Amino acid sequence: MAKRTTKRRISKSTKPKKQAARKSKIQLNDDIGEKTRLRMWQLQLEIRHVEQRAHDLFFQNLIKGTSHLAIGQEAIASACAAVMRPDDYTFCTYRGHAHTLVRGASMEGVLGELMGRECGLLGGKGGSMHLTDVEKGAMGSYAIIGAHLPIAAGAAWKAQYLKTGQISFCFFGDGTTNIGAFHEALNFSVVWKLPVVFVCENNLYMEYTPISDVTAVEHPAADRAGAYGLESIIVDGNDADLVYRVARDAADKARAGDGPSLIEAKTYRHSGHSRADPATYRPEGELEKWLERDPLKIYRKRLIDFGVKESKVVAIEKAVLEAVDDATEFAKNSSTPSKDVLMTEVWADGGASWRN
Amino acid sequence: MAELTYREAVAEGIAQEMERDETVVFLGEDIAKAGGVFKATVGLYDKFGPDRVRDTPISEQAILGAAMGAAMTGLKPIAEIMFSDFLAVCWDIVANQIAKIRYMTNGQVSMPLVIRTANGGGARFGAQHSQSVENWSMMIPGLKVVAPSTPADVKGLLAAAIRDPDPVMFFEQKSLYSSKGDVPEGEHIEEIGVAKVVREGSDVTIIALAAMVPRALDAADRLYSEAGISAGVVDLRSLVPLDTKTIFEQVEKTSRLVTVEENPRLCGWGAEISSIVAEERFWDLDMPIIRITTPHIPLPSADELEDMALPSVERIFETVRQGVD
Ligand SMILES: Cc1ncc(C[n+]2csc(CCOP(=O)(O)OP(=O)(O)O)c2C)c(N)n1
Numbered sequence: 309m310a311k312r313t314t315k316r317r318i319s320k321s322t323k324p325k326k327q328a329a330r331k332s333k334i335q336l337n338d339d340i341g342e343k344t345r346l347r348m349w350q351l352q353l354e355i356r357h358v359e360q361r362a363h364d365l366f367f368q369n370l371i372k373g374t375s376h377l378a379i380g381q382e383a384i385a386s387a388c389a390a391v392m393r394p395d396d397y398t399f400c401t402y403r404g405h406a407h408t409l410v411r412g413a414s415m416e417g418v419l420g421e422l423m424g425r426e427c428g429l430l431g432g433k434g435g436s437m438h439l440t441d442v443e444k445g446a447m448g449s450y451a452i453i454g455a456h457l458p459i460a461a462g463a464a465w466k467a468q469y470l471k472t473g474q475i476s477f478c479f480f481g482d483g484t485t486n487i488g489a490f491h492e493a494l495n496f497s498v499v500w501k502l503p504v505v506f507v508c509e510n511n512l513y514m515e516y517t518p519i520s521d522v523t524a525v526e527h528p529a530a531d532r533a534g535a536y537g538l539e540s541i542i543v544d545g546n547d548a549d550l551v552y553r554v555a556r557d558a559a560d561k562a563r564a565g566d567g568p569s570l571i572e573a574k575t576y577r578h579s580g581h582s583r584a585d586p587a588t589y590r591p592e593g594e595l596e597k598w599l600e601r602d603p604l605k606i607y608r609k610r611l612i613d614f615g616v617k618e619s620k621v622v623a624i625e626k627a628v629l630e631a632v633d634d635a636t637e638f639a640k641n642s643s644t645p646s647k648d649v650l651m652t653e654v655w656a657d658g659g660a661s662w663r664n
Numbered sequence: 665m666a667e668l669t670y671r672e673a674v675a676e677g678i679a680q681e682m683e684r685d686e687t688v689v690f691l692g693e694d695i696a697k698a699g700g701v702f703k704a705t706v707g708l709y710d711k712f713g714p715d716r717v718r719d720t721p722i723s724e725q726a727i728l729g730a731a732m733g734a735a736m737t738g739l740k741p742i743a744e745i746m747f748s749d750f751l752a753v754c755w756d757i758v759a760n761q762i763a764k765i766r767y768m769t770n771g772q773v774s775m776p777l778v779i780r781t782a783n784g785g786g787a788r789f790g791a792q793h794s795q796s797v798e799n800w801s802m803m804i805p806g807l808k809v810v811a812p813s814t815p816a817d818v819k820g821l822l823a824a825a826i827r828d829p830d831p832v833m834f835f836e837q838k839s840l841y842s843s844k845g846d847v848p849e850g851e852h853i854e855e856i857g858v859a860k861v862v863r864e865g866s867d868v869t870i871i872a873l874a875a876m877v878p879r880a881l882d883a884a885d886r887l888y889s890e891a892g893i894s895a896g897v898v899d900l901r902s903l904v905p906l907d908t909k910t911i912f913e914q915v916e917k918t919s920r921l922v923t924v925e926e927n928p929r930l931c932g933w934g935a936e937i938s939s940i941v942a943e944e945r946f947w948d949l950d951m952p953i954i955r956i957t958t959p960h961i962p963l964p965s966a967d968e969l970e971d972m973a974l975p976s977v978e979r980i981f982e983t984v985r986q987g988v989d
């Protein structure tokens with residue numbers, strides 16, 4: 309069990325100005341390195357442009373239902389993915405296009421699923437809120453708040469029991485810290501010393517209500533960590549480098565057999581909660597302030613400041629855009645699901661029969 | 665054959681499967697060192713150790729969530745929910761997560777797990793520790809639902825549930841824990857989804873489940889000796905998959921059908937069977953189908969009241985006698 313006394317507050321810079329100071333001290337080939345940085349740049353771009361495309365396809369009526377975009381929150385999923393081993397597990401929410409993509413799920417699989425096409429990751433049976441790619445370690449997107457926290461703990465239990473060295477990463481929002489499953493999962497994971505990293509993406513809102521209106525503490529995840537003997541960790545979620553470092557520490561701790569961590573990453577979603585939400589509840593100027601702190605803007609500048617050639621930075625972006633265009637065309641041309649799949653895969657025998 | 669109690673058969677069934685398969689693990693509240701609040705899992709912790717038989721906090725969502733996460737990544741967990749009434753606090757994990765994930769992911773995820781739980785009344789525990797909730801599970805697509813009535817079936821069906829690649833809700837009827845019966849020694853496995861004709865009859869078929877099976881059998885004895893009615897009894901054993909073939913065979917033979925259900929009236933499993941038989945075997949029936957159930961009330965605790973609520977041998981006897989007359 310984690311020691312009850314560890315209440316060190318490691319407040320990684322949550323304010324932009326602190327970061328500027330820190331930035332000048334770091335080097336391109338420091339502990340993170342150019343290769344990882346370019347990967348995180350690419351992953352953030354992939355999320356941004358796939359999400360942007362999903363937004364556009366919605367307004368062309370090619371995507372139905374609902375969709376929850378992660379525009380503005382790209383740094384967190386990208387940095388954590390850069391820390392993960394290929395066989396690690398990701399569990400995420402309905403706002404999970406990002407977390408699924410960064411594990412290597414195909415863009416046409418993601419866009420195709422959103423469009424209800426045969427080429428979709430789930431063949432059209434799951435939709436935007438349930439993206440899953442088990443082969444890539446993306447173990448599912450869950451649309452009932454909190455449910456996937458104990459499920460992620462269970463996957464970590466398997467890794468612990470079979471000594472595979474795998475870990476689970478579990479992503480969720482600030483609103484999720486007020487449901488019972490969050491608290492059950494944390495206590496359970498600490499008591500069982502499970503290799504799981506819980507990442508709370510605090511984007512300041514649940515659906516439409518500011519999290520501060522409904523939460524007893526200022527930092528919805530970090531301020532609860534101590535109750536479970538965990539360190540209180542807050543990180544600037546719009547800076548991929550900072551997220552990378554805390555995620556790496558948490559992953560190392562989990563892999564070493566020292567149990568779970570809870571990271572609170574502060575961030576902001578640029579759009580509304582879902583397609584249906586124009587986000588009129590936000591105070592004037594708030595979005596603009598956060599747009600200044602756009603994770604892609606921050607990272608682009610970081611790379612240029614480090615001396616990465618602008619042409620290289622741009623080339624990556626161009627390639628991502630082309631890939632998104634190709635995936636969009638592919639998904640548009642994919643057929644709708646055949647009638648045969650309606651009654652398949654309820655059971656392991658492939659069927660749906662409940663009687664003889 | 666060895667004579668075992670229903671509760672001993674639980675531990676035997678689990679031990680049999682844990683011995684043959686390292687990926688079988690077991691978790692729940694008070695199940696390890698204490699051997700379970702019903703003493704149904706005594707000895708497993710000593711035999712298989714703390715890595716495979718693990719006590720949990722009082723966190724039903726965490727218990728079933730962890731079982732699910734482990735099942736989808738390669739283990740075969742058995743999770744205990746102490747009383748089936750408590751399923752209500754983790755129903756999201758059962759009904760939205762475990763049951764749906766294979767379909768939602770188009771078959772990417774398998775869910776080989778067992779949720780064992782002590783179900784039903786008769787112990788004077790009152791409304792929050794006594795309800796028969798097998799019908800809750802029956803209405804969720806993606807769950808198999810098993811409820812044994814004998815120690816032999818506890819062992820054989822539990823083993824089958826553990827080997828099953830799909831999630832199985834395994835209802836142990838708590839009023840049966842101390843009942844005894846012969847259990848095959850050595851490896852014993854039954855098939856899920858096969859009902860058992862436990863008494864042949866020619867005038868009427870009584871379909872029962874779990875604790876209602878011995879009551880139906882006693883009533884059938886009395887129907888024969890006191891009223892000259894030959895009542896057959898079917899132990900349904902599993903609600904999903906449902907053995908409609910055996911039900912139809914018996915209906916064709918006796919032309920009369922009675923269900924005996926411990927669950928409260930509305931949407932009890934007998935309603936589904938009645939509807940299937942009415943739709944598909946209507947012309948074989950000589951009498952309206954009769955459902956004998958617990959009334960649509962929360963269960964009371966006092967001896968007299970609980971006894972009145974649960975279908976009794978007397979009530980089954982009288983209802984069937986009057987119906988057949
Ligand atoms: C148990 C449950 N209650 C309510 C909802 C409806 N709902 C969907 S998203 C959401 C807000 C969640 O906020 P947060 O955890 O901060 O995640 P975010 O959407 O900001 O990423 C709510 C209330 C739900 N899906 N599940």
Ligand SMILES: [Mg+2]
Nearest residue numbers: 481482513514
């Ligand atoms: Mg939020």
